[in-house]
Amino acid sequence: MYALAETLALRLPLESGSRCLIDSPGVNPRAMSRSIGRIAILWWTLGLALIASLAYAGLTLSRIAPIGTGYAAKILCTGVFVSGRPAQQVIDEDIQAGVHPLLHLVHPTVDVQARRARATFLGMAARAAWFRPGLGCTLKLGDALAGPATMIEPASNRAPPNATQATNVHDNDNALHAVMDSAFDEPDPLNPRRTRALVVMQNGRIIAQRFAPGFSEQTPLIGWSMSKSVIAALIGVLVGEGKLSPDATALLPEWRGHEDARARVTLDELLRMTSGLQFNEDYDDPLSDVAIMLFAEADQSAYAARKPLDFAPGARWEYSSGTTEILSRVIRQALGGTERDYLEFPRRALFKPLGMRTAVFEADAAGMLVGASFVCASAGDWARFGQLLLQDGVWDGKRILPPGWVRYMREVTLQSPRRDYGAHIWVKVPEPFDSHASPPPALPPDAFHLVGHEGQFVSVVPSRELVVVRMGLSRPEKAWDHETFLARLIDALPSAPVETGGAK
Structure with missing residues (x-):
């Protein structure tokens, strides 16, 4: 390196003549050579750092791209x-609006005849999701898709008497009308709510x-x-049948090895998100466990089950989609029987008795729900x-979930x-769906909620005989203030539920 520096120094011309800098009076040739050598080292270091950065970026992109194309193919399918829905609407709104900028480089397409959606990233990292009637869409991450090509038994077309009929008995009420309309307003274009559906049920109607x-x-x-x-709820059905218990341990075969601390994890700890299993649920990280599991793993429950303990079971709470995938496998083991028995279980145990004719429980490529x-x-x-x-697991006079x-x-x-x-x-x-007001609006203390990504809600208020469903695509999620909305809605309803003979 110093030899190269000295060569460069000897060849540097002066502005006013042909003498080299090394011949100039008062210049220390060795000091000048060392200075130029340092500059050369700096440029070499910067070059190597740039190459390393590009290599790391390329490696990261090669890992992110299949997740992005997997997401696009699955959501489009x-x-x-x-x-x-129309394919272009799904692409414009669900895939490319307000999410990771790299998704704008993803090219999704639909083959209606093949019942398949496909996506590529700059022509690479192709992923495809296939539709099967009764099973919905599944990412094909391997040679084949587990499970039948279609489900034989459809959901029941018969609704239980008086259950959830759209009577709209209060829809002309001005206060309720105003609250309903407000859910579809867009007061802040930078934080779109995108409410898609809103259903209010009181006393079973x-x-x-x-x-x-x-x-x-x-x-x-x-x-x-x-x-x-x-x-x-499906776990509850199996508990009622005596096939599972909340205090059950050694839940998976791979956790039953010699001195495997995961064998101590209980079913209750999985249900309460206190299992202690390592899992990264960061939705802003495209390489988080939840993104990899949902959009890059053929067997999602196996991916989650391989995770080690991060802390002792029961020690603390950490929200984890991985624990739910483990529960899906626990259900499979408890049921026994065939793969079809397992895949039909949600329909047989819940959807058909409740008349949930549109419900579909999708599976992964390994055939796990x-x-x-x-x-x-x-x-x-x-x-x-x-x-x-709301009805404590009873529907149309029949107990679906066990007492309690x-x-x-x-x-x-x-x-x-919290x-x-x-x-x-x-x-x-x-x-981030809670109110930021101080003090926050008061909700009835018996209210509880099903909550989903981007603002999906089923809120149940037993004391008001009330069920409220909100479906949307809120990006960012804080755009939907469900706590304030629900409080306003409750205020707009009569103080006592209307007796209309609902689905008891």
């Missing part, structure tokens, strides 16, 4: 083939509902993490599920920092 253009009472929409509460995120249903059918919880199970789900998990979580259900409106 479900939007078109499950929800029945729909008394008011609104839908954004392009959506209707028959449009199934992704519940995202509201799906977790459906998993909790994606309980963390992918239950799709119309707003009215989500209201039916909320009504089941809804009360168990609503018991506060003391480790949750005392806002129960067992796969929220007992307070969580951040």
Whole structure:
């Protein structure tokens, strides 16, 4: 390096003549050589740093791109083939509006004949999701998709007597009308709410509902993490049948090895998000565990089950979609039987008895139900599920959930920092959907909530015989202040529920 520097120094010309700098009076040739050598080293260091940075960026991009294309393919497939929406609307709103800027470089397409959605990133990292009737859409991450090509038994077309019929008995009430309309307002263009559906049910009947253009009472929409509460209800069915118990341990075969501390994790700790298992749920990180699991892993429950303990079971609360995927596998093991028995279980145990005709529980490529995120249903059918919880698990005179199970789900998990979580259900409106007013609006203390990504809500208020469903695409999520909305809605209703003979 010094030899190169000396060569460069000897060849530097002066402005006024042909003498080299090394021949100039008062110049120390060795000092000048060392100075130029340092400059050369600096440039070499900067060059190497640039190359390393580009290599790291390329490696990171190579990991992010398949997640982005997986997300785009899955969302587009479900939007078109499950929800029945125009492909371009799904691309413009759900995939490219207000999310990670790299998604603008993703190119999604739909093949209607093949019932497939596909996405590429700059022509690379291709991912495809396939639609199967009754099973919804699944990312194909491997050679084949587990599970049947279609589900044989459809959901029941018969609604239980008087259940959730759209009577709109209060829809002419000016106060209620104003609150309903306000949910679809966009007061801040930089923080769009994008409310898509709103259903208000009181005493077992729909008394008011609104839908954004392009959506209707028959449009199934992704519940995202509201799906977790459906998993909790399915667990409850199995508890009622004596196939599971909240204090059960050694839940998975891979946790039963010699001195594996995960064998001590209980079913209750999974339901309450206190398992201690490592899992990164950061939605702003495109390489978080939740993004990798949902959009880059063929067997999502296996991915979550491989995680080590981060802290002792029961020591603290950490929200984790991975724990719900583990519960999906626990359900599979408890049921026994065939793969079809497992995939039909949600319909047989919940959707058909409740008349949830639009409900679809999507599975991953390994044939495991994606309980963390992918239950799709119309707003009215989500209201039916909320009504089941309001009625302590009884529907049309038949007990679906065991006595006390809804009360168990609503018991506060003391480790949750704001005392806002129960067992796969929220007992307070969580951040960032809570009010920022001081003091915040008061909600009835018995209210509880199913909550999903981007502002999906089923709020149940037993003391008011009330179920409120809000579906939307709020980006950022803080754009939807559910706590304030719900308080205003309750104020607009009669102080006592109207007796209309609902789905008891």
